[in-house]
Structure formats: C-alpha cells, structure tokens
Amino acid sequence: xxxxxxxxxxxxxxxxxxxxxWLINMSFKTTTEIINTYSLWPREFTTENYVKIFTDSTWxxxxxxSITYTVFNTVISVAAALPxxxxxxxxxxxxxxxxxxxxxxxxxxxxxxxxxxFFQFYSSVNLFDTHIAVALSHCLFNIPLAVWILEGFMSAVxxxxxxxxxVDGYSFNRFFFKIFIPTIAAGIGITMFFCFMFSWVxxxxxxxxxxxxxxxxxxxxxRTASTSGYELGLLAAAGxxxxxxxxxxxxxxxxYIAKGFAMGRV
Amino acid sequence: xxxxxNQKAWFFVVPVFVLVAFNAAIPLMTVVNYSFQETFGxxxxxxxxxxxxxxxxxxxxxxxxxxxxxxxTFIILLIQIPLGIGIALTMPKKGWGVPVCLILxxxxxxxxxxxxxxxxxxxxxxDIGFLGYSLNAIGFDFNFxxxxxxxxFTTILMDxxxxxxxxxxxxxxxxxxxxxxxxxxxxxDGASRWATFRYIELPKMKKVLTLAILLRFMDSFMIYTxxxxxxxxxxxxxxxxxxxxxxxxxxxxxxxxxxxxxxLIYFFIVLLVCWVFYSLMMKNxxxx
Numbered sequence: 001x002x003x004x005x006x007x008x009x010x011x012x013x014x015x016x017x018x019x020x021x022w023l024i025n026m027s028f029k030t031t032t033e034i035i036n037t038y039s040l041w042p043r044e045f046t047t048e049n050y051v052k053i054f055t056d057s058t059w060x061x062x063x064x065x066s067i068t069y070t071v072f073n074t075v076i077s078v079a080a081a082l083p084x085x086x087x088x089x090x091x092x093x094x095x096x097x098x099x100x101x102x103x104x105x106x107x108x109x110x111x112x113x114x115x116x117x118f119f120q121f122y123s124s125v126n127l128f129d130t131h132i133a134v135a136l137s138h139c140l141f142n143i144p145l146a147v148w149i150l151e152g153f154m155s156a157v158x159x160x161x162x163x164x165x166x167v168d169g170y171s172f173n174r175f176f177f178k179i180f181i182p183t184i185a186a187g188i189g190i191t192m193f194f195c196f197m198f199s200w201v202x203x204x205x206x207x208x209x210x211x212x213x214x215x216x217x218x219x220x221x222x223r224t225a226s227t228s229g230y231e232l233g234l235l236a237a238a239g240x241x242x243x244x245x246x247x248x249x250x251x252x253x254x255x256y257i258a259k260g261f262a263m264g265r266v
Numbered sequence: 267x268x269x270x271x272n273q274k275a276w277f278f279v280v281p282v283f284v285l286v287a288f289n290a291a292i293p294l295m296t297v298v299n300y301s302f303q304e305t306f307g308x309x310x311x312x313x314x315x316x317x318x319x320x321x322x323x324x325x326x327x328x329x330x331x332x333x334x335x336x337x338x339t340f341i342i343l344l345i346q347i348p349l350g351i352g353i354a355l356t357m358p359k360k361g362w363g364v365p366v367c368l369i370l371x372x373x374x375x376x377x378x379x380x381x382x383x384x385x386x387x388x389x390x391x392x393d394i395g396f397l398g399y400s401l402n403a404i405g406f407d408f409n410f411x412x413x414x415x416x417x418x419f420t421t422i423l424m425d426x427x428x429x430x431x432x433x434x435x436x437x438x439x440x441x442x443x444x445x446x447x448x449x450x451x452x453x454x455d456g457a458s459r460w461a462t463f464r465y466i467e468l469p470k471m472k473k474v475l476t477l478a479i480l481l482r483f484m485d486s487f488m489i490y491t492x493x494x495x496x497x498x499x500x501x502x503x504x505x506x507x508x509x510x511x512x513x514x515x516x517x518x519x520x521x522x523x524x525x526x527x528x529x530l531i532y533f534f535i536v537l538l539v540c541w542v543f544y545s546l547m548m549k550n551x552x553x554x
Contacts, residue, residue: 020385084281
C-alpha cells in the first residue's frame with residue numbers, strides 16, 4: 001500500500017496537465033491541421049500563431065492591458081489594506097467586527113450581480129474603458145481578501161514589538177515603515193500574489209467595463225472565437241501565453257503557497 | 267491578543283471603507299432601485315413595489331436555474347472535498363516532490379477563467395479534442411455540444427480539474443500543522459491507518475476543511491465564465507446556472523427590474539449560507 005502511494009498524486013498531476021498539453025499542442029498547429037486531422041502532436045510544427053500575437057497590436061495590447069490593471073489593482077489593494085489590517089489586528093473600535101464581516105460579504109457577492117450597475121456607474125463618472133476602472137472594480141473582492149490575509153499575518157506578530165519600538169522613541173510612521181512592514185514582508189508578498197491572481201483570472205467585470213482601450217486579453221480571445229469563425233490555433237496560442245504570468249508568480253511563492261491558501265482565501 | 271480600545275483606528279480603516287463602499291454600496295443601491303421599479307428608458311421610472319420579486323420567485327425559469335445550480339454545487343462538493351483530502355494525504359511530506367507537486371497543482375488556479383473554458387472546449391470537442399475523441403474511440407457517443415448529459419459531465423470534470431487543487435492545498439496546509447508527536451503516539455497505540463485519519467488528521471483539518479467547503483460553495487455557486495465559454499449555458503438551457511441566466515436577463519434581454527430582483531435574491535441566498543458557515547467557524551475558533 002505504502003509503496004504505491006506516489007501513484008495518486010502522479011495520476012492527479014497527469015490529469016491536470018493533459019488539457020494544458022492539449023492547448024499547447026494546438027497552439028503549434030496550423031488551422032487547417034487542427035480542423036482536418038486528429039493528432040497527439042503537431043505534424044506541421046508552426047509558430048505562426050505566436051508570431052501573429054506578438055505582431056498584431058490588438059492581440060499583444062490585450063496582455064499589456066491585463067497586466068496593467070492587475071498591477072494597479074494589486075498596488076491599490078495592498079496599500080489600502082495595510083493600515084486597515086493593522087487597525088483590525090491591534091485595536092478595538094466601534095463596529096470593528098461588523099465592518100470586518102461586511103468586508104467579507106463583498107467577497108461573497110456574485111460578480112454577475114454587479115456587472116450592470118458597474119457598467120452604468122463607471123460610465124457615468126467617465127471612467128468606462130480605462131485601466132483604473134477595472135482596477136477599482138476588482139478592489140471589490142481583492143481588498144477584503146487583502147485585509148483578511150494581512151490581518152492574519154499581523155496578528156501573528158507579538159504586540160510587544162510595537163511597544164518596544166515606541167519606548168525606544170520611534171514615531172508611529174517610522175515604526176510602521178522601518179520595522180513593522182519588513183517584519184511581515186512574507187505576508188505582504190503572499191497578499192500581493194493572491195490579489196494578482198484574482199485580478200488576473202477575473203473576466204466578467206473586466207470585460208463589462210472595457211471596450212477597446214483597456215480590453216483584457218481574455219476578452220480579446222472571446223471576440224476572436226465568436227466573430228472570425230474558429231481560429232483555434234490562434235486562440236490556443238493566446239491561451240497558452242496567459243498561463244505564463246501565473247506560472248512565474250507561483251514559482252516565487254512556492255514555499256508559502258500552501259500556508260497562504262490556508263490563511264488567506266475567503 | 268488583547269487589543270487596545272482606540273477609536274482613532276477608524277482613520278486606518280477609512281481608505282478601505284471608502285474604496286469598498288464606492289464599489290459595493292453604490293452599485294448595490296442601483297440594483298435595489300431597479301428591483302422596485304419599472305423603467306421605460308430615458309431615466310423614467312415607475313414604482314412597482316414587490317412585483318418583480320414575486321414574479322421571479324414564482325417563475326419556473328428561476329426555479330430551474332436554481333435547481334441546476336444547487337445540483338451542480340452539490341455534485342462539485344461531493345467530488346472535490348474527498349478527492350482533495352485523498353490527494354493531500356498521499357502527497358510527499360518532504361524532499362523535491364513537495365515544490366514540484368505544489369507548483370504543478372497550483373497551475374489550474376492561475377489560468378484566467380475563460381481560458382479554462384476555452385481549453386476544455388478544445389479538449390472535449392468530439393472530433394479534434396483529446397477527451398472527446400478518446401471517449402468516442404472507446405465506444406461512447408460523446409458530444410457535449412449536443413447532449414445535455416455530456417455537457418454536464420464536461421462541466422463537472424472541468425470544475426474538478428480547475429478547483430480540486432484548492433482543496434488539496436488547504437488540506438495539505440492543515441496536515442502540515444500536525445505535530446509529529448501525534449503520529450508517534452498513534453503508532454505506539456497501534457492505531458490503524460483509518461483510526462489515525464479519523465481521530466487525528468480529520469479533527470486537525472476541521473478548520474481548513476470548513477474553509478474549503480465554504481470557498482467551494484461560494485465559488486461554484488457564483489460560477490459564470492467557465493461554463494459560459496464551454497457550453498454557453500447549452501445545449502438549450504441544460505447548463506444555464508444562476509449567473510448565466512442572470513446575465514442573459516440583465517445584459518441580453520435588458521429586463522432590468524426582474525434581473526435586479528433576481529440579483530438580490532441570489533445574493534441573499536449566498537449571504538445566508540455563508541453567514542451560517544462563518545458563525546460555525548467562529549464558534550469553533552472560540553472553543554479551541
């Protein structure tokens with residue numbers, strides 16, 4: 001029994017990799033080959049799909065747009081969540097528990113509920129089709145998330161650290177930026193990872209709030225799939241490329257990821 | 267930690283409060299507004315009272331979508347939770363296998379949701395997809411774009427592929443927090459593998475598992491993008507879950523009143539279930 005224990009995770013990983021392999025396999029095929037033949041690997045190997053993506057601005061700008069609003073959102077979420085998480089972890093104040101639960105309820109709201117009002121709201125303040133609109137709308141679920149994770153990490157730091165610093169004559173700001181933030185650097189890293197992740201994978205709001213200027217890559221893909229017939233090779237290549245940023249950030253947080261998931265995801 | 271009472275702490279919370287209120291309260295009020303009114307365009311509104319709510323609650327369309335949604339979420343939880351625990355139990359605890367497993371297993375979680383849908387669409391197509399082709403080759407008449415049963419099978423398999431890793435990672439984190447002393451004690455007592463799992467590992471994982479169930483409930487109940495890209499809610503309405511039906515009503519048919527009423531009912535259901543879970547979680551935390 002024990003000897004064959006590795007079999008289960010291995011089979012699971014193979015199951016996970018199969019669709020990804022199929023996507024990459026497709027991305028190196030020509031459209032005619034995809035439609036006419038079934039093959040486990042590309043017979044006529046081509047990089048034409050990737051060349052098209054990197055030379056056509058409607059395609060590569062999709063990546064630039066996605067990364068832009070994702071980064072904006074990560075910065076806004078973490079910057080706003082840091083002081084709030086500190087307050088929740090250190091102080092008691094009027095309505096703190098209710099506020100905390102209220103924040104969490106926003107993580108529970110189905111994005112579909114918000115799609116229409118967001119569209120009208122951001123149009124009325126002239127932010128429609130801008131990166132900042134998408135970044136702000138993703139704050140809806142990323143800020144509660146960031147507060148929740150950071151609060152967990154901050155509560156693990158003993159309060160004596162704060163008190164000693166004040167006795168040593170540190171002002172609050174100096175303490176917060178010089179001592180406290182470096183202490184919870186790992187927590188901030190994980191928080192940024194999760195904010196990045198959820199902003200990166202979300203499509204419904206990003207698609208609703210953009211038309212051309214800030215259109216995310218994911219939305220560019222749906223357009224191609226529906227209008228110009230099925231350019232499956234191109235679609236597969238674009239899809240394969242969206243896996244890369246995720247793979248890069250996972251690599252950086254690999255040692256913390258299990259713990260981070262346990263503390264963070266709400 | 268004993269916290270100091272400090273009302274000035276509100277200043278720290280203000281940025282978060284403003285940003286989230288800006289994003290949540292204003293749109294939510296818009297939805298509430300629509301749900302009680304009839305609109306004729308040009309910003310002309312007429313008060314309708316609870317008419318839309320009654321209409322939605324009594325409509326067969328809503329019942330069907332809700333039924334499909336509950337069935338989907340139930341099946342997902344039934345598969346993913348035991349499978350996730352099983353995989354976490356068999357994962358290596360140290361050595362090179364750990365980062366390899368963690369990185370590869372996290373991959374599906376970081377793929378944009380519509381790419382997940384598109385990927386499974388290509389993967390399951392009966393003529394050129396690996397899954398569809400293989401199933402047909404071994405004698406199944408598989409076509410997820412035509413047959414409702416196959417569409418369900420593909421959607422569920424896709425969700426298992428997409429999210430089981432979350433349960434695995436959470437369970438794994440829970441297992442890792444168990445002190446080796448517990449296992450040694452179990453071994454001395456001659457506990458069977460099942461007894462070790464039942465009386466040591468499962469209780470220790472209770473907290474993360476509650477979290478896992480909560481998260482999987484929430485996310486599967488709100489699922490939109492993946493089935494939308496994979497099946498578009500079809501064939502017919504076979505896989506039109508709540509979100510898909512809602513977006514169809516709001517942005518497709520522009521039935522703003524009923525759509526808003528449906529949004530609120532939908533949100534209320536999710537909130538209610540989550541609140542029950544949250545209270546249970548907090549109760550456990552106080553106890554332990």
